[in-house]
């Protein structure tokens with residue numbers, strides 16, 4: 380499923396940046412949260428064995444449904460973290476965690 | 480102690496926290512204002528990021544409340560250099576007279592002599608089968624996506640729930656070109672209309688509500704009073720909903736759902752202070768208790784302001800912020816400008832009346848919680864169905880929420896019961912045939928939101 384979940388309707392004239400999601404370059408807009416950056420192009424934030432699939436729920440840092448991984452294995456809350464150029468995100472377990 | 484050097488801490492930079500900060504700053508204090516968000520405003524006046532390309536005006540963002548929002552922002556700019564403002568900072572614990580704050584991956588202790596809690600509110604959720612599917616969001620989330628990011632949660636969005644904020648959000652979506660496929664309201668139209676007429680005494684709110692309603696009608700959005708959400712449909716993502724009215728079901732195609740049954744106060748931090756809570760039968764929630772000016776019961780150094788101390792809305796929150804700051808300065812002998820609480824107390828009285836009318840307008844069917852099926856996931860973090868809570872209800876002393884939590888895992892997950900706690904209490908009370916207050920409430924526990932072990936360990940110098 381590669382269809383977008385969220386729809387951009389306002390303030391779309393922003394500088395484009397690039398983030399890396401699951402090893403693939405993905406363009407985002409400056410000021411996007413990680414959640415919006417990903418869900419403006421995909422259906423899910425997280426699709427990992429043993430973890431509930433997720434696309435976020437509250438968008439205000441309360442439900443904790445929007446966790447994704449950074450490539451170093453640290454988790455971030457996608458609804459309250461801004462996408463930064465070059466940021467490397469995983470929507471499933473980072474390889475080194477899967478292997479172990 | 481030179482009183483103006485008292486260490487005053489405000490938590491939350493929404494309308495309540497900002498007005499408290501303003502009043503303290505004007506009196507020569509320099510309070511510390513800690514907020515989880517990167518910019519001030521709280522959820523209601525949430526701002527887009529400070530990035531070129533976000534060009535919407537206050538009028539576009541906040542509609543009828545634009546003037547109030549603008550005034551708050553201007554006020555903040557004026558006092559900014561006189562206060563210790565800490566954005567993007569999460570208070571996750573409170574011990575005696577200090578809080579533990581996480582920011583940028585590090586923890587720091589901030590001690591206080593007096594504390595104003597302005598922690599706000601969030602959506603109240605009632606689960607339905609399928610509500611954990613990706614594509615289901617809170618009404619608050621639907622609004623934040625639009626306000627903060629200029630995006631909508633889907634292309635064909637169904638709104639489900641009660642309360643003015645849901646209608647406002649639906650209206651804003653329609654205006655942004657994403658007309659909701661339906662607005663589903665479990666309340667009966669009869670009670671809505673009857674209570675609505677009572678609102679005639681408040682012409683501003685009445686005409687605003689009417690405007691949203693008529694605008695949705697004009698755009699052809701079906702508003703389904705007396706309908707309940709029966710199920711959210713879909714395998715991997717939302718593909719529709721079914722709604723039920725008197726046994727008859729019908730399906731509505733959509734790709735996103737916004738759910739919200741009004742708002743509930745965020746009380747976890749208040750809980751950690753050890754102040755007294757009292758059950759509010761009207762709001763059906765245990766709330767931290769205070770005197771009319773916001774002095775908490777049980778601790779001399781804690782004050783309450785805004786929707787965190789019972790939902791009254793943004794205008795009342797500003798009033799309560801000022802009142803709390805006034806009470807605090809009076810108690811600490813800090814001389815401040817002559818301030819007469821009368822006008823603010825009137826604002827609060829009016830908001831209280833408005834909330835009562837709204838509750839009457841949006842009454843829920845008596846069997847609303849009894850009707851949540853056993854198979855319905857209640858706790859989304861731990862994936863616990865409602866039937867599991869019902870099964871342990873009353874067993875081994877599980878007549879109370881915290882006991883029920885330890886037996887069923889409900890409320891044990893990452894969100895600490897923020898999403899399910901309210902519905903779980905209603906379902907437990909209903910199952911036991913007792914009143915809601917007698918099952919108590921889930922206790923807030925540190926960390927009140929998840930922080931990584933690294934963040935806890937990494938102390939700021």
Ligand code: FES
Pocket residue numbers: 435436437438439440441442443444445446456457458459
């Ligand atoms: S979506 Fe709820 S915490 Fe991010």
